[in-house]
Amino acid sequence: METWAETALVAKIGNQAQVPVISLAAAIEATKTTQWPFLIQITNFSNQMDCTAALVHSFKWRRVIVVYEEDMLSDDSNMLAMLSDALHNVGSVIEHHLFIQPYQSLSHPLEFVREELMKLNNIQPRAFIVLQSSLQFTSLLFSEARKMRFMGKDSAWVITDTIASFLDYVNSSFISSMEGAFGIKIDYSENTTSFLDFKKQFRQSFRFEYPEEDNSNPGIYALRAYDSIATVIVALERLTHSTSSTTSTRLLDTILSSNFSGLSGEIHFEDEGLSYKPIYRVINVFNLTYSKLEYWSPEFGFLKSLDAAKSGKNGSIGKRNDWRRSLGNLKRVPKGWAMPSLEDPLIIGVLGRATFDAYDGFCIRVFKEVLKILGYGLPYKFVEFNGTYGDLVKNVANKVINLSPTTLLCISEKLIYNSICW
Template identity: 45%
Template sequence: MDTWQQAALAAEIGNQAQVPVLSLAASASVRPSRQLGRPTLVQMGTNVSEQIRCISAIVYSYHWRSVITIYEDDAYGGNAELLTILSEALQGVGSEIEYHLSLPPISSLSDPRGAVHQELLKLLSTQSRVFIVLQSSLPMAIHLFQEARRMDFMGKDSAWIVTDSISSFLDSMDTSVIPYMEGALGIKSCYSKSNRPFQEFSAQFQKNFKSEYPKEDNGQPGIHALRAYDGIAVITWALERLVGDTDTPKMLLKNILSSNFSGLSGTINFSNSNSLPFRIINFVGKGYKDLDFWTQDLDNPFSREGGDKNSGRNTTRILEGPVIWPGYLKRVPKGWEMPTDPKPLKIGIPANGTFKNFVEVGEAQIEPEKKYTGFCIDIFREVVKILEQNYSLPYKFHPFFGTYDELVEYCVYNKVFTPISSLSSLNLSQ
């Protein structure tokens, strides 16, 4: 089974018959299945909690302060838990989720392209342009990227990160659809291709594959093939230790869960204590290239330092690269753009202040930029320039002809701008 939904359905039958079910799909939950009321379901898929830590490390390394999460909904509520874990991980590196977009299951849609288009329209008013595709089937991901490119969500200064739920199928994906994803970063399960067991398996796999599918160009075994092979090894190992046991189903499950060996896909250990590295890839042309790898055991997970020491920005580790970003941008994307309906900050300016060198409102000036002058105005504008390196910060000055106390105690406190004539009837002491 290649989806969590299919595995969960099979596990319901497995629970009734007390038959262990091994799933190759990435779980929609960070908790073991036996804690989710599915004690016979054994997960051999990717550890999603480690993927989330990898995502937060990428976001932190490029100083992106807000992201948009996109996921295909399921019937088991697992995405809610993933969003919580991701939100906490991002908060730990000074970022946040601005908006999360839930796509309906593709199996429930008669017009997937139209449905995805309608959902993406909701993002036109958002500011962040860092998109994290947290969970999606491959067919839904293809529709998502096709529509995102048509609607210019993959233009310059945007960034896309996809998880292993998509990247794991790249080796068997139709290469004609990969260009829609060009510029995106992907997290892919890491396994060794240099050891002898893998090379022997790969040679036999390609021989069998070519014999059965002579018209297919790519016969390399992917992570799912390796995990399927390791799954057979787990069952074989567990069965060999059943001799003399009367409670066969229970003991078989116990033996499976106690497995601990080096397989083709990595270390096979169901104690949740092992940490697997991930490859960070970049979608380019009709394929992808390796950029770097990540593991939570490293204090600085990526190998190259980034950041501008002269500007005072933190120096962190970034991907080895070089990265091909959406729109062939040569620098790191800002990750935001002006929304279509910005709500500018309202800046109240004391219009009758005593110290003109600090703040002065020149009513005679026609041009808005020249109307407001003084040391405080200059400081404000310089600060906005720095902030707008990471965020759009539209604002509008409003001259205020009342007292400073009236400006602060009523207008600023209540987040409203009211002309001074309207304040005369108010009891500001309340």
């Protein structure tokens, strides 16, 4: 079970029958586990939102747009609230929510996605976080976003682990539509004997059953499913050697007392969920595949190697944005913001009746000097504004005017608009 719609239904049945139910869906609030005492979560997403926020922070994207599908992000999940809190902790905010109805409920999904994307033309942030969505919607979203030029040089897309895991088994057409997107994936060891043995058997079985598929490598879902079965088998073996009678409650307790190294990570439970906090890997979709970049751990942030992510011994600590230099396939770091163009320049308000003309001239000269060191073109247009300084600042805050050089002197009552001063 990968969605909470599926999990809630099966968990209810398992509760009634008093049979343990193991879920692969994203973690829910701890209070919900009392509703389903026989539900066991073999995933841990406790720090996924922190990793996503750290990625946003490393690129200095202050305002983001979050995309999520209702069927995947149900009321039983607090992932959206967790993401909002994590972004707030790094100085970023969610500017807009792109709320999508369940894909299966849409009579015309293509038209719906186009209409929702069209609404974003009047919103300046171009940093998107796709929090949760089905495979069908993800494919449609990125395909249409590329056609509508929402994946240009200044746009940035970040996909969470749930969606990034699709990349392990989707076709090249799907990956092509996501070209340039960043993501985070739970990291797991691919060099152990147990993984290599499983990979060999998995590929043989997969190719036999699906000969038309290009990618036969096991992804994180296959590993979690294998670990789920292994957890039950180990628990049953322990019970067979016990002198006490086997009951549903004893089976549940035995599963929750598991402690072994699985293919997807350490299998040890606390509060009906995995206690193991995974290490994530930053990825960049490029050339019909994805490149694996830095590691990220909740204790040490971005680091260059897996050993460093576990121990924190790495020279990049304190310089956690340095990893962006390794993005050789990018000509420029996406700004995550709709930049002004010749057709839609930056509107700069200048007081038309300023008392001190020399002062206004000085501010304008400072503005032009700043443009010289930006490293990129910034089309702009000076517009005369007849009013008070306060009125000018309010117009910037209300987005009637983009900015004004004279807002350098925001003081006294104007401080309430300090978010737009520069």
